[in-house]
Amino acid sequence: MTDVTTTTKVLGLIGDPVSNSLSPRLQNWAIDRLGLDYRYFAFPVKVGAVKEAVIGARELGLKGLNVTVPHKKAAVEYVDCLSRAARVTGAVNTIKFGEGEKIEGDNTDWQGFLKSLELHDFDPDGKKCLVFGAGGAAAGVVYGLVRKGVQNIVIVNRTEAKGVELARKMEGLSPGVDLAARPLAGSDIGERIECSDLVVNATSVGTGSTRGEAIWDDASDFHSEQIVYDLIYNPSPTKLLKLAAESGATTIDGLDMLILQGLESLKSWTGEEFVSGETVDELRQYLRASGGLN
Ligand code: ATR
Secondary structure: OOOOOOOOEEEEEEEOOOOOOOHHHHHHHHHHHHOOOEEEEEEEOOOOOHHHHHHHHHHOOOOEEEEOOOOOOHHHHHOOEEOHHHHHHOOOOEEEEOOOOOEEEEOOHHHHHHHHHHHOOOOOOOOEEEEEOOOHHHHHHHHHHHHOOOOEEEEEEOOHHHHHHHHHHHOOOOOOOEEEEEEOOOOOHHHHHHOOOEEEEOOOEOEHHHOOOOOOOOHHHOOOOOEEEEOOOOOOOOHHHHHHHHOOOEEEOOHHHHHHHHHHHHHHHHOOOOOOHHHHHHHHHHHHHHOOOO
């Protein structure tokens, strides 16, 4: 670790709570490995104080911030310019304090998601996809898949109207992609899962108060020709991934995406990046060993 001196640049995370976040370990591991003169800290920030936190961070000379739950939407209001991904998804997870006074808001979730698929040798181009969820996490996933030119995406959500709204927001970004929204209670969901190359859980079902539950629990709809991806990384595997694995599907948990979106943020702040999948493996092991995950 490089010494912390008066020239050390500061990065951070704002959210509430941040006490269980893996980002400080992840980012400081990467900072050390790259030999950068930066440090990364977690700052708990209450709802209603996001503007003050962002302006304060700029005034204190921070180089960048990650933004996590519940501030990703609110942060959109307090930056000077938004990347296309942040604008379309309506969520900022990365803030960069550029030269001069400009505060830039970006969303790296979709890049982390796509890079994790790449690590698993899955090219979404022309594929059939089904995404459970219509919140911020689902928006990042759907945005990434649309950008990659998948054949179609079915958005399945408990509250159908939110799925319809998400599909509407993404329409027109890539005219060849067929987007549809269905309610979770719809009678055709099993059939649609069966004919999907990629099934993604972007809901919170399977963690927190729903730990041990699965957004879809009919294992007979999964099969060996598909990837089932759960954005949840704690616990791992979730019930959904266990069921899918039993049916022969390839499964991916959310840790790779967490790591890769974080490394994308670090790249945007420092210009430095890792290129190898081995680094992600090492980080996975480090975070699983030290991060209180199970
Ligand atoms: P995030 O930003 O992490 O995506 P979010 O915006 O609150 O969080 O979205 C949570 C997603 O999980 C939503 O799609 C939500 O469905 P609704 O839109 O119907 O609320 C979904 N979700 C959460 N708990 C659920 C449950 N018990 N059953 C089904 N879906 C659930």
